[in-house]
Amino acid sequence: MTLPAATIDRSCGISGCEADWLSSQRHEVDDDIVAFNSYAMARGWGDGLPLIPPTEARVQDFLVKGGRFPDELIAALPPLRAECTVEKIAINAVMAGCEGEAMPLLCAAIEAMADPAFDLAGLNATTGSVVPAVIVNGPIRNRLDIPYQAGCLGGVAGPAVAIGRAIRLIMRNVAGQLIGSTSQSVYGTPGRVAGILFGEWEERSPWPPLAERRGIKGNAVTVYGAMGTANICDVVADSAEGFLDIIAKSMAYPGANGFLTSSAFAETLCAMNPIWAEVVAKSFPDMADVQAYIWDKCALPIDWWRPEYREPIEALGRIKPDGRVHLVPTPDDVLVMVAGGEGGLHGAMLHSWGTCLTVTRPIGDA
Secondary structure, three states, X not given: OOOOEEEOOOOOOOOOOHHHHHOOEEEOOOOOHHHHHHHHHHOOOOOOOOOOOOOHXXXXXXXXXXXXXXXXXXEXXXXXXXXEEHHHHHHHHHHHOOOHHHHHHHHHHHHHHHOHHHOHHHHHHOOOOOEEXXXXXXXXXXXXXXXXXXXXXXXXXXXXXXXXXXXXXXXXHHHOOOEOOOEOOOOOOOHHHHOEEEEOOHHHOOOOOHHHHOOOOOOEEEEEEEOOOEEEEOOOOOOHHHHHHHHHHHHOXXXXXXXXXXXXXXXXXXXXXXXXXXXXXXXXXXXXXXXHHHHHHOEEEHHHOOHHHHHHHHHOOOEOOOOEEEOXXXXXXXXXXXXXXXXXXXXXXXXXXXXXXXXXXXXXOO
16 A cells, blocks of 8 residues: 655755755655665655555554544644644654654653753754653653663663664654754764664662752653763772762763853753662762762863863852863753663763753543
């Protein structure tokens, strides 16, 4: 069977044809995977990995399982300000190999990214390597098999990879994010293909879940503008202060986006493994105290920068009386969650980018 797919026609390229992008055209697709992939790549719909042909039967099945009406508008996505409907989400999700049960999560994530506070327009266009990291809380983690234990940031086989990829295809095919044209990213990141999508290991967290601390209990999605992921390794620390010190001091390096003189604010995110979290919570049962400790240690002396940096940093009011510059403005800008394996030697840090502010949204039922 074939489907007149509601996907943007890019055959003419970007210059001079934005109107074609904004008014989605429909195309019949071939159910032969080789033929469809050749067709899709020629039109600029693909990411370089094989795509599943979005036949009428597949898309309709996805919509039925997702429990949403196809013409429902979820958001208008920059840079093209294109309307992202449920049908467009379904088509790109089918191409990514995603199952219909993920529709509520996909819709919530897109809604969160479209929040003006998240600055998706800037994120999609920047020279940086930023990608929305999607963090999932609530029982839906297990229902959709979202990884939150060992290997949660990549390498675990399962539906999360397809869900993350579906979001990335939506950014490409609906929002219109294209490297070298609407996006000026100097390096990009592997996360712009499969996304960064993982859950919090709530059952092993000594603190309330991230989304709950941000005002939403139960099933929720948090989107965070991440400059990729980086490992924090420690084989010596055996105390709460020791673990928090290595986390904070690892985060504070001069080239981190949070220290840019062009940025008035920033956030930072730490994923703490459950072994470290258990030790830390014995001394810091209140998450606010964990954030305050990391914030205090996550700073550098102004002397670490060359003299030409001092004036613009000082103009932003970021040099404290003790001569230090903090990575983020306040302890509330330090996001901490529990995820990862039980090896106990590693944490993960995800630095934020530019003007993105983290947004959390509830995930509705299918």
